[in-house]
Amino acid sequence: MNLTRRHAALLAAALGASFLSPAVAADFPDRPVRLIHPNPGGVIDTMSRVLADALKSVWSQPVVVEPKPGASEIIAIEAVTKSKPDGLTWFFGTETGLVNNSFLFRKLPYDPAGDLVPVSELFAVNYALIVHGDSPARTLADLVAIAKKDPGKLRFSSLGTGSGTHLAMEIFQRVTGTQGMTHVPYKAPAQMVQDLLGGQIDIVIGALGLATPFVPSGKMRVLAVTGNERQRALPNVPTFAESGYPGMDYRTLIGLAVARGTPADTVQKIHAAVRQVLSKPEMQEKYLDPNGYQLVVSDPAAFAQTLAARRQQTKRLFEELKIEPQ
Known part of the structure; x- marks a missing residue:
């Protein structure tokens, strides 16, 4: 079969596109991201907005900050765990919701260890x-x-x-x-x-x-x-x-998590973008030092290990302090 130069180029382009992975073929994010946190008016609120604004330089889509306070971070986390697992809804919060609630409440509307996918420990505080x-x-x-x-x-x-x-x-x-x-x-x-x-x-x-x-x-x-x-x-x-x-x-720690079922490559894309913007030198001087934050930005696997270790530590601490689940 004889192909003109133009037809050959079109065929090559089509074949190349067919072998692209979904992560490459479709840019992420393709819609606005929701960043949900539990603490309006505090340092977490400030840092969530700093992160959201900084990501504008990386993505063409906005990151919209949504404070959902109350109930020991449960309201914020539940909104994330009930969202579609497409990486477009994030939880930005502390170990209260990610760890402590497991030992504080007899019943929770979410499983801290199973319904959330760790993305990154962002800061140690x-x-x-x-x-x-x-x-x-x-x-x-x-x-x-x-x-x-x-x-x-x-x-x-x-x-x-x-x-x-x-x-x-x-x-x-x-x-x-x-x-x-x-x-x-x-x-x-x-x-x-x-x-x-x-x-x-x-x-x-x-x-x-x-x-x-x-x-x-x-x-x-x-x-x-x-x-x-x-x-x-x-x-x-x-x-x-x-x-x-x-x-x-x-x-304490402040971390980022998404709903269970979010594709692993999407989780990695989120981590890479967040690491890119938070690791800029001006972040340390302008935002981290004044708030007493230590930059961590661990990868998803390391954050999962950190949370597992903190669950063991927190369990012992609750026992020592005689804090009974409600």
Whole structure:
């Protein structure tokens, strides 16, 4: 069969296209992505929007941020697990939803270990212990003395029973011998910040970024941070270990997951794009250091291993703290 040069070129193009994998033949994403998270008004909200905006430089499709707060991240995760497993709906949240809820609730509308596909641990987050700028506690030792003198007087916030912020304060009370503080749970970090500024609560423990906007004006004071070293944004604030409490070293993780059944090549595409934008040098200086975040961006397999290890650690921690499932 004789072919003209034009026909040969067309045939070659057709044959080449027929051997392309679906991942290559169809660009991902071909529609807008939904990035669902559980914490409006906090650092997670900020970082989700930073990530969404940065991905515009990689993809032609927008990433739309959808906060769905409440119920220990269950509402946000359920929206993801019920979505079509096409990689276009993401969960951006903490180990509260990815790990802790397994031991906090007798029944869940999702299986943290089975209904979500890990994409990447994005950040490791050291915690800061924050008080109002007018608090009589100028140091961590002051706070411990006040708490011991009048057990039950101090009120601390959390993002719900069994959340990382709650567990951190329970550990703090245990290692400092200050049991009896009043626990006040909240749905969103912004509410915690507002009530700390208003005097309705005495202590907030969470990401450093909750405090850094208010420290220069004196409206908030950070007494200590978890981790092995001081935070770059507040180098004068000691670690808990420096302050005499090395046992207070709790930290949380923030990760990305999609619905079960999402194709493996799609998961890898998401991870590659996220790694590309978060690894840019300006991210560290502008967003990570001020919030006390450590960049991780692990691959899906490594993140799955991390979550499995954290489930074992959290199970032991719940047993030690005698936190019973609800």
